[in-house]
Each structure stands twice: as C-alpha cells, then as structure tokens.
Amino acid sequence: MTVIHDLTRRLQRKNDSKIVLLVADGLGGLPLEPGGKTELETASTPNLDALAQRASLGLSTPVLPGIAPGSGPGHLGLFGYDPLEYEIGRGVLEALGIDFDLGPNDVAVRGNFCTIDGDGNITDRRAGRIGNDVGKPLCEKLDQIEIPGVEVFVRHVKEYRLVVVFRGEGLGGNVDDTDPQRTGVPPLAPNPRDEASKRTAEICAEFVEKAREVLKDDAPANLLTMRGIAKRPDIPTFEEVYGTKPAAIAVYPMYRGLARLVGMDVLDAGTTPDDQLSRLEAAWNDYDFFFLHYKYTDSSGEDGNFDLKVQKTEEVDGMIPRINALDPTVVVVTGDHSTPAKQKAHSWHPVPTMIAADTCRFDGSTHFGENACQVGGLGQFEAKYLMLQALAHAGRLEKFGA
C-alpha cells in the first residue's frame, strides 16, 4: 500500500520548480435534470477554460468508486496518502478543525457537554444546546484538570462541543465512545479495544470523574461524553516522501490541520481568496509546493444552492490569473470530493481535475467541466496518484529502473 511513497522516496529529485495545488472543496457536481449541466459546467470560467487548453483533464476518485469521503480522506488522497491506509479519527479531525497543533503522542477526543440527573443518568445529550458564552468558560475550567503522567488540554469548539487532548508516551487511540446515544442511562465507561489503549481508557475515566466534580454546579452542562477517541495517525511528512518544501494557504482551520498533519507549513491565509493570493505571492520564493484551499464550493453545495455554487465556482475561476502570473511549473485544479447541490452532501462522484504544465499531453479540452474531464487525457484515476503526476510534470521524479 505504501508503494507510492516507496517510489517517491527513491526517485525524488530536487529542482527549482513550483507546484500549485488549488483545491476547490466539493468541486464536482451534478446536473439537476438529465441533459442539464453541472454547477462547474454552468459557471462562466474563462480562466479555467484557458488553463484547460494547456492541460490534461481527468476525473479523480477520492477513495474507491461509490465511496463519498469526508474532508480528511478526501485531502489525504490528494496529498498522495492512501486514505484507506491512513485513517483519521473523529477526535483528531475535530482537534485539527480548531487549529490545535496535535503531536505524535496525542490522543484527541470529541467531547459533548451533557446534562445528568441526580442518579447520574443523562437527561440531555447536548446540554440544552448551550451557547458559546456558556461553553467556552466551562472549557476553561476543565482545562485546569490535572492527571498525573499526561498533559491535558481542553478546548472549546462550538456551543456544547469541545475537544480534549491527552498528551503522553505510549497512549493507544482505540477506546470506545462513552456516549450511550440515548437518555435515561449514565454515560458508558471508556472501554479499550486493545492492550495499548488500556491506559488511555483509564485516563479518560479519571478525566470524566474530575469533570463531574468541576461541573457539578453547572447544569445543564454538568458532565461530558466522549466520542471519536483517536490518536494522531503516524504520517510521513511531505518533505520526506516528496522532497518538496510545502506551504498551506487555507482559510478554514480543518484544512490547515490536515496540511499540518502531512508536515506542511501553515501560513496565515487571511479570510478571502484575495488574502490567500497575496500570501501566495509573498511566500512564492520560500516554498516549492503550495496547497490553496477554497471552501465555498462545498458549503454552497451542502446548502443545496445550485446557483450559489455556480457563483462560488466563478470565484475560484477568478483566482487563476494571479496564480498564472507567478508562472508556476505545474498548476493542479481539483476538489477533495464532489458536493452536488442536488444532493446537499458530499458524494462519491469522481472529481473534475486538471494538471496544467508544459509537459502535458494536451488533450484538446477547451473547457473545464465534468464532461470534458470524462474524455480527458488523465482518464479516471485514484486521487492518491495525483501527486505522482504533479511531481512528474515538475521534473521531480527520476526514471524508475534502467
């Protein structure tokens, strides 16, 4: 399964090329009716279309045909890490999503404040959906909890949601959720699924008992449940496996976190595409690989707003000229998955992708859209092979064998 990185470690070659990977989240879409156009095909995208004329197009499958990925596996695939080999637990993803800098010895937990009655049974699994004004100070109180032998971090996420991180040597990450998924019963005891996670389960239990004491007067948020208890996956860095110096320019913390997971430098991205492009320009000489993430093609798709997704796609198109002006060796435009407005959700449909470089076998495409990609020169391919192609076009891979 690690054949990709076995190869790139052996074949990597340094040069002064620059690669830009522009990920329009949830880029792929669907027509609303048979014979109709997708969001990307409907959008006016003169810059993407011009790029397509000096590119190879194709459709990338994030994981396997029929599998709709979350943001984690979607991005890992694009970064060349087999998403079936490197799984990211929910606790880890939640921690990444608040910009928490997870280390290799960290176990991360998604917490939910809940309400318990005098018998210790849960009466509300979301603690009456308390607001941020309530949740945040409670997290600050919980952050004071000390457990011998490990560092404990408690961070507020949103409303009744929080992240707990235990940092310590040799903690396993395989512990069952304590959320019983119903009311009228107490939270479950944290149950380890392997030997290496026994100590983690004990720590979780100790933390819950101390939290019970700390929160005893804070009803409706007088306890918490734990979910998605997981260790940061042990992932080799981008620099090690590809020999590139990568930077991430992403507005949303989740994507910064995913980039950090593979060892990218995370740059201040501001809040708008213009901010991101200014950062790209400023950092151009300091890195040779740039991951730019654009969120709103996904969020508009999730909202089921076809027209808004069209408009957001046009905003992505507007990013191209400033990227081109930097004269990158390779520009890749793709998504981490499809998010058709018609489905209001991530989907499994393969993702329109193009690689633009002087070494492309230009495939006659004049437009960047799902149908053009379907007959493009890249064919249909697993997303995990995208990086190999980007590196090849950048002249960063030696020949395999003599």
Added chain:
Amino acid sequence: MTVIHDLTRRLQRKNDSKIVLLVADGLGGLPLEPGGKTELETASTPNLDALAQRASLGLSTPVLPGIAPGSGPGHLGLFGYDPLEYEIGRGVLEALGIDFDLGPNDVAVRGNFCTIDGDGNITDRRAGRIGNDVGKPLCEKLDQIEIPGVEVFVRHVKEYRLVVVFRGEGLGGNVDDTDPQRTGVPPLAPNPRDEASKRTAEICAEFVEKAREVLKDDAPANLLTMRGIAKRPDIPTFEEVYGTKPAAIAVYPMYRGLARLVGMDVLDAGTTPDDQLSRLEAAWNDYDFFFLHYKYTDSSGEDGNFDLKVQKTEEVDGMIPRINALDPTVVVVTGDHSTPAKQKAHSWHPVPTMIAADTCRFDGSTHFGENACQVGGLGQFEAKYLMLQALAHAGRLEKFGA
C-alpha cells in the same frame, strides 16, 4: 501481486492461435504546442490506421501514473510481469545489454575502469575514457582471473565500461557499489546489505585485489570500480505462466536480454525491420507468440528529433502489411513507455496501444494516435494487464469460475 500469473496458470488453454506483440520503443509522444499533434499523430500511418479500424485502442500506464520507466520495467510490464514486483538491477541490465546469457545463479556487476595513484586513491573514475581498443584486451586479461568456488566472466561493454559476472550457488545480490563517486579516495570496500550477500561481497573484494595485480602496469586503466551489483531476478517463464511458446525478434541486445529473462527463445533478427520480418515469416510455424522490438522511435525521441521520430514511426507502419499477411490471431501494437521528442527522455505519459483481433469490440477508431487511444475501448490500463487481454483474444484463457 502475482494474481495475474496465478490466474493464467490456472486458466491457460492451448490452441493454434498466433499472437504478435510489436513494441515500438518509446512510442508515445507529446505535441510541441497546445493544440498540436504528437509524433504518432503527425506520422502518415495508413497501415496502423487500417488496423485500428478492426481493433480496440487504449492507453497503457507502464508502472504507475507519473512514473517514467526504464526499458527493463517498461518491457516487464508489457510481458505481464509487475515491474514493481520484479526489479532488474543495473548490473543485470548491463549484462543483458551485451547479450550475456545470465543464469539463475549469476550475480552481475557493472564495472568501470578507473585510474589510481601510488597511494591507491582514485584520480580518474573513467580511466581517461580509454577507447575500445584499450578496454577490450584488458577485459580479456581480467577474464583469466580465477576465484575458488565460483565461475568468473569478464566482458567488455564499451570504452571504460565492462561487465563482471560471478556464477555460483547461493550468492546474494545485495552489495553496495564500490565507486566512491569522487576522486582522491580509494574505492570503497564491497559492503553486503544482507546475510546472503556476504559471500558475494567477499568474492567482489577478492576479484578487485586480483584485478589490482593484473592491471598494475595498465595505467590509466589500473583498477576498476563496481556498481549495480545485482542478481538475476527469479522470474517464471512465459511458457510456464501463459502456456505459449514465445520467440523474440529484436535487433538490440538489451531487448533480447529482457526477452531471455522471461524465457523467450531469442532468434537472429538481423539488423533491419525487413530482416526481422523475414525471420518472423521463417519462424511462423515454430512459435505461437512473437515479440518484435523496434528501437528507433525511442532513440529519435531521446535525441529530441520530432521529425525523425515521425519518420521512424512511419517505418513501424511499414512493418504492418507483412505481419498482416501471416494472418495472426492477435496483433498488439504498443510501446514500453513514451519518449516525447519534446522531453528528450523516457516519460511517464501513457502509451498508445491497440489490440487487433476478430473478437475486438471495435471502438470506431479510424486512426492510431494518442487522442484516439484516449477515448478507445481499452481505456487507460496498467501495462501488466495487456498480456491477459492478448491471451483472451487468442482464445487462450478459460473462463474463471463456474
């Protein structure tokens, strides 16, 4: 990894079909400019185009997307051997390249004559680039060296380059190079990378000491360094895995060597395509699988000569009528990799491929070229699956399962 041959061993069926595999080395190309044509698309290829009309077309990926292969992995893939599973060391390839008949107990070494000074330090890693007139007789002298327990063969390759082969039971092939890659230092001691190669390393060291004595008065070629020390990979034969009787008709020794590696009979191919075709005609009744290799589509590409590659492609086209006249059951036309004149090197771009047979799902192609292949019936596929399809069209595979 060996699923292909597990299947073909179980499913192989004998009949009187004939398969011709015509490999135009480095066949795939690139247009020089967006909107332009590749070498193959530019060439006038009436015979290949006619064949395409009763064929299925596609693009084959030699190893993985983005990976440019050498000739070894490129051909192994076409022969149905996973090039990531069967790696061919440099010493082995060098020996194959001079038609040396490597056996299963042979360790092959690429040697370079070098110059050492009175202290034993290298002063010239290529021995002043001596000519063949100097190198050849020195190899004959070295060929007299005897080492107890193994057979030693020394063969001249070209100028300062030679091949050394040690033949003996139980010799491992994992020994580091002795070339220090710089001057002013002595050659490195041969260092075994595993237990099984300790004896090999000792033999290498003993050979070098004896060579030091033999060559002591032959400055500038008064020693040699050893590189690419490798054992012949243990490869099952074509006949065993496919049940066919294969013949190779290749002008260049490297390709004869690769064919020999998989157990093909290597026939005298003469020096021209006409010679090769005459040999094919003469051997037609004696074999049922024919591998024809044409070199100049690759060498013209390596030279960066687009027009010459076009012309050489037309020479390949000229080979088709005499092949057709033999009425083969299956004709496969492909390359072992792409060698775009634009890049002057082997590249990773997928390779135009067609399979012509009465059992084809004809895909409406009227021309054999990269763009036609991109939308052809074979799709994009890994080269290692080509043989399965050729055998299927030849009626040489039983149904899998009931």
